[in-house]
Amino acid sequence: MHYELRCRECGKSWGNQPRSICDDCFSPLEVSYDYDALRWQVTRDQIAQGPPSMWRYSGLLPLPENFQPSLPTGFTPLFRAPRLAEQFGAKNLYIKNDAVCLPTLSFKDRVVAVALAQAREFGFEVVSCSSTGNLANSVAAQAARDGFRSWIFIPADLEPAKIIGTQVFGARLVRIAGSYDQVNRLCSQIADEHQWGFVNVNLRPYYAEGSKTVGFEIAEQLGWELPDNVVVPMAGGSLITKIKKAFDELIALGLVDPKPVRFFGAQATGCSPISSAVKAGNAEIDPQKPATIARSLAIGNPADGHYAIKTIKANGGWAEDVSDPEIVESIQLLAETEGIFTETAGGVTVGCTRKLYRQDRILPDETTVICITGNGLKTTDALTGKYEAEEPIPPKISEFDKYLERTLDIDLPETVEA
Amino acid sequence: MTITVQIPTALRRLTSGSACVTCAAANLNELFSALDQQFPDLRPHLRDESGQIRRFLNVYVNEEDIRFLGGGAYAFQEGDEVLLVPSIAGGLS
Numbered sequence: 001m002h003y004e005l006r007c008r009e010c011g012k013s014w015g016n017q018p019r020s021i022c023d024d025c026f027s028p029l030e031v032s033y034d035y036d037a038l039r040w041q042v043t044r045d046q047i048a049q050g051p052p053s054m055w056r057y058s059g060l061l062p063l064p065e066n067f068q069p070s071l072p073t074g075f076t077p078l079f080r081a082p083r084l085a086e087q088f089g090a091k092n093l094y095i096k097n098d099a100v101c102l103p104t105l106s107f108k109d110r111v112v113a114v115a116l117a118q119a120r121e122f123g124f125e126v127v128s129c130s131s132t133g134n135l136a137n138s139v140a141a142q143a144a145r146d147g148f149r150s151w152i153f154i155p156a157d158l159e160p161a162k163i164i165g166t167q168v169f170g171a172r173l174v175r176i177a178g179s180y181d182q183v184n185r186l187c188s189q190i191a192d193e194h195q196w197g198f199v200n201v202n203l204r205p206y207y208a209e210g211s212k213t214v215g216f217e218i219a220e221q222l223g224w225e226l227p228d229n230v231v232v233p234m235a236g237g238s239l240i241t242k243i244k245k246a247f248d249e250l251i252a253l254g255l256v257d258p259k260p261v262r263f264f265g266a267q268a269t270g271c272s273p274i275s276s277a278v279k280a281g282n283a284e285i286d287p288q289k290p291a292t293i294a295r296s297l298a299i300g301n302p303a304d305g306h307y308a309i310k311t312i313k314a315n316g317g318w319a320e321d322v323s324d325p326e327i328v329e330s331i332q333l334l335a336e337t338e339g340i341f342t343e344t345a346g347g348v349t350v351g352c353t354r355k356l357y358r359q360d361r362i363l364p365d366e367t368t369v370i371c372i373t374g375n376g377l378k379t380t381d382a383l384t385g386k387y388e389a390e391e392p393i394p395p396k397i398s399e400f401d402k403y404l405e406r407t408l409d410i411d412l413p414e415t416v417e418a
Numbered sequence: 419m420t421i422t423v424q425i426p427t428a429l430r431r432l433t434s435g436s437a438c439v440t441c442a443a444a445n446l447n448e449l450f451s452a453l454d455q456q457f458p459d460l461r462p463h464l465r466d467e468s469g470q471i472r473r474f475l476n477v478y479v480n481e482e483d484i485r486f487l488g489g490g491a492y493a494f495q496e497g498d499e500v501l502l503v504p505s506i507a508g509g510l511s
Contacts, residue, residue, distance in 0.1 A: 021504045023428045026463050027474050028506065178481075185478065188503050192427045204506055284473070287485050301483060303505050306473060 003062045005205055006032040016062075018122050018202040028303075029205045031062045039253050044224060047255075054110055054213035060249060061114055061213070062206050064121040070145050073113045074213050076101050078221035078369070083337035084350070088357040094227070094369045096218055099342050104141045104165065105375035106134035106343075107239065111210035112142050115199035118206040119148065124197035126151060130187040131200075132180050132235065132296045133162030134374050139199055140171035151196065153187050155180050158295060161378045179290060181301045211239045215246025218369050219256050226250075226259040228366035231353045233345045233373055234265040234274050234319070235297040237308030243371075244311045263311050264362070265319035266352035268292035268327060268344075274305050275319035278312055285309070293324045293382050294344040296374060318361050322351035328382055330354070334372070341376035349373075419444055421498040423453065428504065432459040446477065446490050449500065464502075474505040 005014040009027035020029055042059040050056025054074025058067075078096045085093035098107040112135065119127050128151040129139045136152045143150035152166050156175040166173050176183045184200075191201040199207045219226055226247055232240040240263055250256045267275040270292030273285040285305035290298035302308065312319055322330065327347035334350045335341050342350070353370050356362045393399045423439045430437060439456065443449035450471075454461045466472055477484040478501040484492055494500075 020506050021428055021474075023431075026428070026472055026504055181483070182481065184506075185476070185481075185501070185503055188426075188506060189501070201506055287483055289486070301476070301505075 001065075002037055003031050003033045005029040016118075018118070018124070018197060020202055020204040031205050031209050033060070033249075035249070035252055042253055042255070044220075044255060047220065054113065054210070054217070057213055057216045060216065060246075062209050063114065063117050067117050067121075069113065069117075071103055071109075071113065071142070073102050073109045075217060078218060081338050081370075084334060087333065087337060088354055088364075090357055090362075090364045090368065092365060092367045093353075094222070094367070095338065095340065096214065096221075096369055096371045097340060098214065098371065098373045099340060099346065099375040103145070104134070104137040105378070106138065107211070107214060107371075107373040108134040108138040109142070110213050111135075111207045112138040112199055114210035115197070115203045115207035116142050116146055116148065118203055119197035119199070120146065122197065122203075124195070125149060126194075127197045127199060128152065128187070128190075129199045129201075130154075130180065130184045132298060133158050133166075133378065134296055135200065136166040136171075136173070137162060137169075137378075140166045140169035140173075143171065144169040148197075153183050153190075155183050155295075155298075159379050159381055161380065165378065180299050181287070181290075184299075184301075184303075208238050208242055211242035212246035212249070214239065214371060215243035216250065218243070219247065219250050222367070222369075224256050225367075226256050226261050227369045228259075229262045229264060229317075229362050229368040231264045231266055231349055231356065231362075231368065231370040233297055233349045233371065234267050234308055235299045235302065235345075237265075237274055237302040237304035239371070239373070240265055241304055241307045241311045244314070260315040262315045262317040262362075264317050264352070264356055265308060265312050266349045267319065267321040268294040268297055268348050269321040269323050270294070271298045271300055272321040273300060274302055274308050274312075275321040277305065277309055278319035283309060292327075292344075293379075294327055294348050295379075296343060296345045297348060318356065318359075320352040320355045320359075322348055322355065326351040328386065331376060331382065332386070335376070340372060342372045343374035343376050343379040344382050345374050346372045346376070347382070419494045419496055419498075421449065421494050421496075421500055423449070423500045423502065426502055426504060429460060429463055429502070432463065433457050443494060445493060446471075446484065449494070476503045476505050477501070478503060 007022035010025045053072035055069045081093045081095045101109045127148045130153045150171040152171045153174045191198040251258045271290035273288045277285045287301040290300045330351035331347035441452040
């Protein structure tokens with residue numbers, strides 16, 4: 001096998017097993033690879049011959065031998081965003097759009113796909129997770145597709161679409177009267193007692209590697225070049241660290257030229273433990289009690305907070321946060337300028353990007369990629385009251401003319417003579 | 419002040435298999451010292467070389483993160499239930 005679990009802090013090797021903590025020093029485990037062997041196996045040509053999905057990077061993922069993917073997850077579009085760029089006074093702005101990731105329209109589909117590959121290998125029949133919503137949807141859907149039973153634990157106040165979007169797959173949904181952090185703590189205790197494959201507890205080291213595919217795709221879709229800046233939403237703080245790991249691996253394997261990419265983290269002000277720490281110059285987070293509409297980012301005690309801060313500081317990045325009204329306005333801005341309807345987390349990312357341009361932390365000519373990680377159809381309640389439901393009008397042209405006069409407050413153009 | 423401490427599976431090999439330990443302690447520092455005395459092998463798992471609580475160890479009192487209760491300054495109440503839960507991070511190469 002070309003990969004194994006290794007302790008991030010003391011370096012002890014743990015082979016491959018469902019475990020996320022080093023028993024020796026209580027620190028997190030991470031998947032580590034034999035890069036010397038990979039250098040000869042993974043090339044641009046080999047990747048280009050792969051399928052149009054995240055599985056084109058299988059050589060750089062911890063997958064069991066003979067693994068056969070059941071879904072074409074990932075390889076979402078990366079495209080220029082000229083109209084949004086104009087709003088920011090920017091010239092080289094790109095969107096990585098995981099709002100259309102398969103099968104459940106968020107980047108979580110990537111991590112779950114890798115976690116379930118290992119869940120099968122380890123012989124689990126039940127897969128599980130604690131979730132702020134997107135992960136719940138993804139575990140439930142992919143468990144159904146792959147023939148696992150699923151138990152999903154969520155905070156009780158989640159958006160209705162994310163609850164229905166979990167139950168519809170036949171998952172056992174357990175609502176917890178508490179915050180995500182409390183759900184997560186409970187799941188750590190449950191995973192301690194039950195032989196279940198918790199994708200973000202005992203399978204977490206494998207699960208987290210799936211996030212690297214966002215970084216691999218950004219590099220390949222930019223023509224095998226790294227951007228100057230990446231703006232990433234932060235909940236637990238894992239995604240931003242894994243995009244950096246992806247870039248570092250591509251550099252180590254000689255697939256891209258080295259570049260000190262700056263990483264910018266985005267949070268909601270109502271739950272900003274990581275951005276607060278970055279702004280205060282701290283290396284550790286202070287936990288917060290979340291109060292924001294960006295529920296998918298509402299993690300007050302982010303497990304990867306320490307590493308996210310390190311990632312941001314590595315090359316002179318920064319972290320910002322935006323208020324709930326700014327989140328809603330930013331959802332609308334992205335939709336109106338680029339035709340992308342993102343969820344609240346995407347509003348956070350867009351709003352923070354605007355701030356970063358205004359602060360000159362990101363400069364107009366630099367190549368900047370913003371990561372849109374979820375779909376707006378799941379959080380439509382965030383827009384409640386933003387659009388009035390108008391009275392219907394009778395199906396008559398005269399009524400429509402009256403409607404135009406009434407609503408647009410303008411004179412009608414003269415009727416064209418035949 | 420008598421409090422109970424739930425020991426996670428990963429550390430039970432250091433507590434002779436005990437999942438639940440009863441201690442007398444007024445605050446977190448005293449609690450850790452009491453645990454150190456009872457189970458000397460546990461010490462390096464709870465605190466680092468400089469005596470600080472390990473970064474990836476979360477301490478909960480009656481389901482609440484102790485950092486919200488004042489951390490080391492929190493005065494234990496009779497019957498408090500303390501949970502030691504490892505923080506599950508993915509790490510970074």
